[in-house]
Amino acid sequence: MSDLAVLDVVKKRASIRRYRDRRIPEDILLSILEAARLAQSADNRQPWQFVVTTDPANKVRLVQAADNQRFVGEAAAVIVCLADPDESANVGPFEGFLVDLAIAIENMALTAWDLGIGSCWIGAFDEEQVKELFDVPDNLRVVSLLTLGYPDEKRGVKYRKSLDEIVHYEMYGHKQNRTPARARI
Numbered sequence: 001m002s003d004l005a006v007l008d009v010v011k012k013r014a015s016i017r018r019y020r021d022r023r024i025p026e027d028i029l030l031s032i033l034e035a036a037r038l039a040q041s042a043d044n045r046q047p048w049q050f051v052v053t054t055d056p057a058n059k060v061r062l063v064q065a066a067d068n069q070r071f072v073g074e075a076a077a078v079i080v081c082l083a084d085p086d087e088s089a090n091v092g093p094f095e096g097f098l099v100d101l102a103i104a105i106e107n108m109a110l111t112a113w114d115l116g117i118g119s120c121w122i123g124a125f126d127e128e129q130v131k132e133l134f135d136v137p138d139n140l141r142v143v144s145l146l147t148l149g150y151p152d153e154k155r156g157v158k159y160r161k162s163l164d165e166i167v168h169y170e171m172y173g174h175k176q177n178r179t180p181a182r183a184r185i
Contacts, residue, residue, distance in 0.1 A: 080145055081144040
């Protein structure tokens with residue numbers, strides 16, 4: 001593996017909203033979940049849990065709970081990403097469970113892409129509907145849904161701000177003009 005293998009995956013990963021009608025093999029799905037399990041978390045509390053659904057009926061019900069985003073139902077699998085606020089440590093002024101679970105979800109998205117599986121991080125959903133669908137206990141929060149499947153669309157060009165636009169050296173406002181105005185990846 002090259003020194004830049006992870007950076008290459010980060011550069012190439014894209015949100016996928018069209019999937020082929022193809023099941024994800026269990027070993028690949030388990031590798032994606034393992035990436036979440038291995039994520040870092042504040043005070044190593046690991047406040048996350050995941051519900052994986054591949055059942056077509058569950059996915060159809062999730063479409064309604066996810067603001068009628070049809071591609072949610074077309075994904076091979078959807079991971080309901082849960083966190084327990086009482087099991088987390090604060091991260092600066094923020095509730096740690098949100099940060100911790102975000103790290104775990106990004107680990108899954110990057111691992112999925114590296115394994116040829118597309119994903120889309122879903123933040124538009126009705127938490128109470130999702131909790132009811134999957135019998136999620138009251139103490140847990142539904143933070144996100146992650147769709148997974150074999151991509152059936154081409155990755156578009158991503159524009160990202162240049163490092164010069166977002167990085168400051170030693171003090172806010174200190175720039176070094178190291179990169180062009182816009183970076184295209």
